[in-house]
Amino acid sequence: MTDTVATAQPAPGASGLRARKKQRTRDALTRAAMELFTTQGFEHTTVDEIADAVEVSQRTFFRYFSNKEQAALALEDLIEERFMASLRERPATETPLEALRQAVLGTWDDISAAIHEVVPIELYMRMYQVIESTPALLSTRMRRQSEMEQRITAEIARREGLDPVTDLRPRVLVAAVGGVIQAASGHWGQCEDDSVEQMRRSFDEHLTTLTPALTGQWRTPGA
Amino acid sequence: MTDTVATAQPAPGASGLRARKKQRTRDALTRAAMELFTTQGFEHTTVDEIADAVEVSQRTFFRYFSNKEQAALALEDLIEERFMASLRERPATETPLEALRQAVLGTWDDISAAIHEVVPIELYMRMYQVIESTPALLSTRMRRQSEMEQRITAEIARREGLDPVTDLRPRVLVAAVGGVIQAASGHWGQCEDDSVEQMRRSFDEHLTTLTPALTGQWRTPGA
DNA sequence: GAGATTATGTCAGCAGCTGACATTTGACAA
DNA sequence: TTGTCAAATGTCAGCTGCTGACATAATCTC
Numbered sequence A, B: 001m002t003d004t005v006a007t008a009q010p011a012p013g014a015s016g017l018r019a020r021k022k023q024r025t026r027d028a029l030t031r032a033a034m035e036l037f038t039t040q041g042f043e044h045t046t047v048d049e050i051a052d053a054v055e056v057s058q059r060t061f062f063r064y065f066s067n068k069e070q071a072a073l074a075l076e077d078l079i080e081e082r083f084m085a086s087l088r089e090r091p092a093t094e095t096p097l098e099a100l101r102q103a104v105l106g107t108w109d110d111i112s113a114a115i116h117e118v119v120p121i122e123l124y125m126r127m128y129q130v131i132e133s134t135p136a137l138l139s140t141r142m143r144r145q146s147e148m149e150q151r152i153t154a155e156i157a158r159r160e161g162l163d164p165v166t167d168l169r170p171r172v173l174v175a176a177v178g179g180v181i182q183a184a185s186g187h188w189g190q191c192e193d194d195s196v197e198q199m200r201r202s203f204d205e206h207l208t209t210l211t212p213a214l215t216g217q218w219r220t221p222g223a
Numbered sequence C: 001g002a003g004a005t006t007a008t009g010t011c012a013g014c015a016g017c018t019g020a021c022a023t024t025t026g027a028c029a030a
Numbered sequence D: 001t002t003g004t005c006a007a008a009t010g011t012c013a014g015c016t017g018c019t020g021a022c023a024t025a026a027t028c029t030c
Helices: A017-040 A047-053 A058-064 A068-072 A074-088 A096-118 A121-132 A135-160 A169-190 A196-214 B017-040 B047-054 B058-064 B068-072 B074-088 B096-118 B121-132 B135-160 B169-190 B196-214
Strands: none
Touching: A017 A047, A017 A058, A017 A068, A017 A074, A017 A096, A017 A121, A047 A058, A068 A074, A068 A121, A068 A135, A074 A096, A074 A135, A096 A121, A096 A135, A096 A169, A096 A196, A121 A135, A121 A169, A135 A169, A135 B135, A169 A196, A169 B169, B017 B047, B017 B058, B017 B068, B017 B074, B017 B096, B017 B121, B047 B058, B068 B074, B068 B121, B068 B135, B074 B096, B074 B135, B096 B121, B096 B135, B096 B169, B096 B196, B121 B135, B121 B169, B135 B169, B169 B196
């Protein structure tokens, strides 16, 4: 409802000068916002400050982001889209758990590269902590994560040929893996000097702990 | 951060005239807010409208609720407190799952009575749907629910003598039961004419489905 | 009934956000 | 190149949520 971006997303590596310029100001706004949020805090940063930093009117800011929160969570969108794309491409022969695992591990480089095109990873990490300590941001992120989990659940159910309403296994699996991701990234966000590689390892470790509990044949033999 | 109530909670069945009056305006504000939210929608209701309905200044509204959302979620507080109290009183002999089950079933009458002292149950039900369809409210409720789950997890870990950080079983159990509660109340919120009893039955049914997966001896034999 | 607390009202003001309209800037064809 | 169109931006006026400061009125205590 208040989430939609005011302006249609320009294709990332867009063609025209116009589109490129648009992408540039969008990135500049995201960067400026994140820099200000991480240094002054989310609530103590005004939209005017962000707009001024990019030399753009406040009104323009709101044409790119429907509200202040969206600027703080802009990179989450990016991550979600890449992850979903990656998941959809996993071969049907993989078990659901393995598909999720590979989707996470496989996209991570891609994702961190995409992040780095906008802001340094270190800034993203600091922003992560700001999100966790700002109730408004935490709330919104939780809701969006839950929406994300629904999408993933639907995708898993689809590839396994299950009814996502009747069969709770996809939902449980996704919730569990989601929990692992959160635990891993939470841990990652805290250790200051840790690299991206650390995060990947942490995820894989935590996940293998859960594996036995989540493994099993789902598809009916006939299918 | 923005969640704390501006004014200290008056004791529910408080003594003085002053305290009683305070409780009355608080309830009146909650009721007016819920009535307006359910008829006009959350976003299309201004705080001024709510204040006017109770014949109170806007400033006074903000002395009772730190923001508009809190007025919409006021009853959740009430429910949470009663539930936690109920859980803490469960005998140590019960299994964690049974303790949670009994805490839910046992408090329900108490809770619905407490709700009914403020608003008719039917209004609460309609409000439930408004919350689910209003992103801002849904977000905040999710965060608060997660905080609530942490409290419950800590309590379960305490009574079982487990370390809530090391041992994930309490967390998993609470997450699962939380999921059941949400599913049951979601279902309840949709069926228009259903009574409270329906809800209780729905919860118990869904829970027994999960029981086998969640049962087991947690405490070490020596303890 | 006097004095101390506490709730309420009033007012001024900031920040988030929006609609409306004018202006500029890039896209594209003649 | 130039003219035309569409899209991006700026400006401005205005609403709503929310807060601090201070004055007033209602309760409580003795």
